[in-house]
Every structure is written in structure tokens, then in C-alpha cells.
Amino acid sequence: MAAREAPVVDTATETTLPTIEASPQPGQIVNHEGKPYTTIMEGLAYILVPLGIPTSTNPNMSKEDTQRQQVFYNPIQQFNRDLSVLAIKTFGEDLVQRKHEKHAQQKKKNERKKKRADKVAAESEHTVEAIAEDSPSTKRKRDQVVDDQSEETTENRAKRMRTVESGHDVLPLDPEITLATMSGEVDDIVDPKIEAHAKWKPQFSILDALSATGLRALRYAKEVPFATSITANDMSSKATKSIALNVKHNRLEDKITANTGNAIAHMYSFVDKSGYDVIDLDPYGTAAPFIDSAIQAINDEGLLCVTCTDSAIFASHGYLEKTYSQYGGLPLKGEPCHEGGLRLLLHAVASSAGRYGMAIEPLLSLSIDYYIRVFVRIRKSPNDVKMLAGKTMVVYHCDTGCGAWSTQFLARNKVQQNKNGGTFYKHSFAPGPSANIHCEHCGFKTHLSGPMYGGPLHNVGFIDRVLAQLNEVDRQTYPTMDRMVGMLHTAREEITFGANDKASEKADGSGHLGPLIPKADPAEIDHHPFFFIPSAVSKVVHCSAPPVAALRGALRHAGFRATMSHCKPGSIKTDASWKDIWHIMLEWVRQKAPLKNELKTLSAGRAILSKRNTHERVAEAANVEAKSSDQTIESTAGREAAGEDGQGAPEANEADGTEGVRPSYLGSSFEVKFDEKLGIDHDRGKLVRYQLAPRENWGPMSRAK
Secondary structure, three states: OOOOOOOOEEOOOOEEOOEOOOOOOOOOEEEEOOEEEEEEEEOOEEEEEEOOOOOOOOOOOOHHHHHHHHHHOOHHHHHHHHHHHHHHHHHHHHHHHHHHHHHHHHHHHHHHHHHHHHHHHHHHHHHHHOHHHOOHHHHHHHHHHHHHHHHHHHHHHHHHHHHHHHOOOOOOOOHHHHHHHHHOOOOOOOOHHHHHHHOOOOOOEEEEOOOOOOHHHHHHHHHOOOOOEEEEEEOOHHHHHHHHHHHHHHOOOOOEEEEEOOHHHHHHOOOOOOOEEEEEEOOOOOOHHHHHHHHHHEEEEEEEEEEEOOHHHHOOOOOHHHHHHHHOOEOOOOOOHHHHHHHHHHHHHHHHHHOOOEEEEEEEEEEEOOEEEEEEEEEEOHHHHOOOHHHEEEEEEOOOOOOOEEEEEOEEEEEEEOOOOOEEEEEEEOOOOOOOOEOOOOOOEOEEEEEEEOOOOOOHHHHHHHHHHHOOOOOOOOOOHHHHHHHHHHHHHHHHOOOOOOOOEOOOOOOOEOOOOOOOOOOOOOOOOOOEOHHHHHHHHOOOOOOHHHHHHHHHHOOOOEEOOOOOOOOEEEOOOHHHHHHHHHHHHHHOOOOOOOOOOOOHHHHHHHOEEOOOOOOHHHHHHHOOOOOOOOOHHHHHOOOOOOOOOOOOOOOOOOOOOOOEEOOEOOOOOOOHHHHOOHHHOOOOOOOOOOOOOOOOOOOOO
16 A cells, blocks of 8 residues: 655644645645645636746746746736637537537437338238238238338448447437337337437547646636546646646546647647547647648538747748748738738638538638737538639738738639529639739839638627627736737728628627627738838838828728728728728828938839829919929929929919819829828727737747756
């Protein structure tokens, strides 16, 4: 018999420490196998960290202490975990409802089979009564009918056994018991399958593929009420021992299973078998090696959650060969590079899923701090997979010049009408390149990015339901609630341009959202991806940057939609073309911020200014008199047509008869009014839309050893 473990005594207080069997409490110090641990609470879960490991979020904490802390617990990632819990809970309500509906349909189907069996039994009874009057030929036919029924019963029994072995949720009624009941052989019989139907509960399984301490799995078990089984996997045996310790401390042995093994091998083991409803991939670095196996292990209509922290790869041009090998596309340079990273990751997931007849639907795709996080619904739909080529695009980007871009989709999905009046999609090649080798605005060479996903990044109905969840949660459980509300509102405005969509609300007008997440159009593409930064475009023409509200007001006054992107503060996402954007910017130069210094001859800004023209010619002398030669910019084109460079052109010169002259840019000649009131959205409230770095050199730090 093993000796009893000696209790650990806290030397500071001379008290015996409780063991891990004690009720978990935040800040509690417990003993396990002679070692003291500190209890950390996040959400409704608790994890044990060896005593002496710092667990503070203090920005003044040293880098060494931060590194020691992140081996066990990274508080910076709490926003990721809070959002993941609510996203999985929102998705789970949808999936559980669908399973209930499927189960009800199966139950009705079984009832219809029972009625048909009743009818067959009645006819058989009538046949038995008339057996004495049967002729030999009739008797042979009756015997054949009985034999056929017996074979059908055997086939149904085998089918039922195959259903049970496959682990399906819906179990058909036992035909033997049903026939026995109908034939009157048993007066009072209880069908165990009927009891199973009455007590039926849908399965909802989750895989935390790279679990480490198991904190995510613990929170899913505690905070997702309908989760039935959770697997916390890690390749390190020490990590799985830590997971088992935390599971025991939280008393969740009946829900969570700690598994030691390679995550890829574990997920591939579910090929041709029922897998998981939710798979969460949160590695250190890229998730690319795990995507294909995750597609194999996820159930139809399942949710794939993916985090990638290698922003130096997916959002930078320094390692473009690595980007292509990991994500199957080249990165986007410039300000919208993180949105380009999101689309590269979605492209990698969609390409992998498409090989197996699986289509993806992005529910929420976010660029957060130093990483990206996507929530993607995976469904078995070969027809939707056919849309993938028409939703995949390459980008022509003037990254070294003015920063403009244009997109080129690889194929076209065109709606056609059949003879019966219905519609179907015809898939064809897309026309030739949508851009020249040189930028039409500044003349600099354009570079290729992609291929990448060209569909919408979010599902509005899903975001609405996550926001509804946030209205009911406890702020102490979800301390990052304010930031979640702000980022989700920004993501919703990003996809809708601020429009309120009531289509997802109940038809009865109650305003409450049902659990079912509306399915997006599988052929829908994003015609206006990416965003621009006012300061970046101002830098091209060397003028002071306009306020964001003023620029948004000018776009809206001209009839365009404009909002912000969740990826970066001060961003503007609009459906205006780059030709319209440059027209507005040159009007900003003319009306509000005249240039003081001459631009270089071969610069991008000089080329853009040279493409400006006016409806009426203005005398060159008026331009000379307005500004002295050392304060004005007079390009060659500007000398020929006054005002072309946006410099000394008089705004209203009655003597020259040019009052009211409005310059244009490459055909864009609409009136530009910088209305800041129109550019401010008063109904948005004060939301925490963007996170500030809590400490210097903030990020994932080095890999734990």
C-alpha cells in the first residue's frame, strides 16, 4: 500500500494547503503531489499555475516574467477566448436547433412507416382468415408475400444495427417490436428505441486540437451548456497531465477527455467516421498544416475556428515565398495587408475543403492585435463548391506608387433561367486582365497578390446573434465585453456599410432573433474589398490629411457608401472607385489644402495631378499672378491648362468668366462637399473599436520551451 502523501504547509501562515479536490476559487493556493499551485479564474473555468509564476497583466512587468507567464497562461489572449466561447455558443444554438428539426422529421417518418405497417398487418390478418379457401396458386403467392416481409424485416434489422454502430443521433424504431405490437402478440411492450426518442438529446462535440493547459476546453465545458463531449488534445504528455489536473480541479471528468497525440493524426483518424461539430485550431504560428486534417474530422454543418499568429508571413512581403507555400497565395502590401491575410487564410480553407466536396461560409473573420481569427461554417455541398472559382480573385496592386488596386476574379458565376422558369448558375472563364501592367493613375508598375478569397468576410445574421448573446452575459465573466461589442459592430458596419438589416428578425415583428443563422448566398462576392487610409493617400500628393469625417462626408455627399474597417483605426471602406477617390482628394487640395512645394517630376503624386483637367481653360497668367513661382506647382500639363495641378487656379474669377468652374479627374466631375456632419455617425455611440497595446513590444513573444 502506497504511503499517504504528506500535506504541504504554507510557511507564511503555518496552515495546511487544500488539495485539488477542494472547491475551486480564484486566487486559491492548492497542493498536488507535494507541489503548490495558484488558481487562476477566467470566465467560469479555473486553471492551476505553479506557485511563483507571475500571472499579472501589469504592462510594467519585465519581459522575463512575461515569458515565464505565457508558458502557462497568456492574459492577452482572453479576448480571443471570450469571443470564441460566445461564437461557439451562438453557432451551437443554430446546430442544436437543426438537429432537433432533423430528429422530428425522422420521428414523423417512423410514424408514417408504422401506419403503413399497420395496414400491411391488417391485410395479412385478412389473408390468414381466408387461408382455408385459398387455392394452391394463391397459397404459393401468400407464402411468397410472407417470405418477402420476413426478408424486409431482416434488412431493416441490419440497417438499424448499422445506424447504431455509426453513432448517428437518430435511431429508427425497432421493426420487430413494432410488428409484434401490431400483430397483437404482446399486450404491453416498452420499446427501448421509443424511450430513446423520448429522452433524446442532440450530441454537440468540440475538439480543442492544440490545448496546452486546456483552458479553452474548460471554458467550453463550463460556458456552452449544450456541449456534450470535449476533447482536449496536445502532443506533449506534460501538457495533457496539466490538462487532466485542471479537468479534475474543475470537476469536469464527465465532459472533457485529455488526449495525448499528434493533432493531425488524431483528426485524420476520423476520415469516413462521425467527427466533431466544432474544431478549434489555435497554434503558435500558422494553422496551415492542420487545415486539411480538420476538414476531414469535422461534421457536415460544423464550425471550424482558426487562429494564425504569423503576421510576418500573411501580412508582409518580406517572405512572400513562405506565404505562398503556407496559404497558396501571395500577400498584399500596404495598409490593407491584414485584410489580405484574412482572405489568404480563407482561400486556404476553401481550397482544402473544396477537394472533398465541402463548401465554406465565413461567419466572422477578424484581424485582432497581432493575429487573425476566423469562424467558418463547413457544409457538404458539391453545388456550392462550384462557386469557388468565381469567388477567388487576384489583386493588381500599385504598392510602390499611389496605392490603388483592382481585382480580377478567376471565373464567373452567372445566373441563368431554365425552361421551367427556375434559375441555375453557369460557370465560365473570366475575361482578360482587369488592369494594365502600369497603374492608370500614377503610371507605376502594379504587382500581383493572391489568389485569395473574394467573398464576404462575415455573416450579418451571425454577428447579430453574437451581439444578442452579449446583451445577456455577465461582465465579470467576460471582462473584454466592451471590446467585443465595439469590434462586432465595426465588422457588421464593414459588411453592410452601416445599413440596418431586419431580414434576420422574426416575421412576427417581435424583434427577437431566432437561433437559426441565415445561410449566405454561395455565389456572393465582395465587389469592394479592402480599405484605404486618408493619411496614406494624402502622402502621395504631399498635402495635409483630411479629417476622416470630412472625407466620409464627401463620399456620402457624392452618393457613395462609406464606413470604417475593423482592421485599422482611421480606415475608410467605400464602394467608390479609385478614380472617384482621387477626384475627391484633388478637390481637397484645391479647396482646403493648397500645395506649398513642387512635387518631383517622376513621383506618383505629380502623375496624378497631371491627369486633372477643367471644363473651361483659364489663362496661364491668372495662375502666375495667384501664386509666386516659388510657392506654386506648375506641371507641364498645368501650364497648358490652368488648374490641372491643383495649384494656383482661381476658385471664382469673374473677370476671366471662370466662376463656378469645377475641375475633373479622368472623367469624374461630381461636386465635392466636405460635410463633416454627414460623415459622423451619431447613432454609433462610444464603442471600443480598436485595442491599444498594453505594453512595449506587445505580441506573442517567443515560443515556449
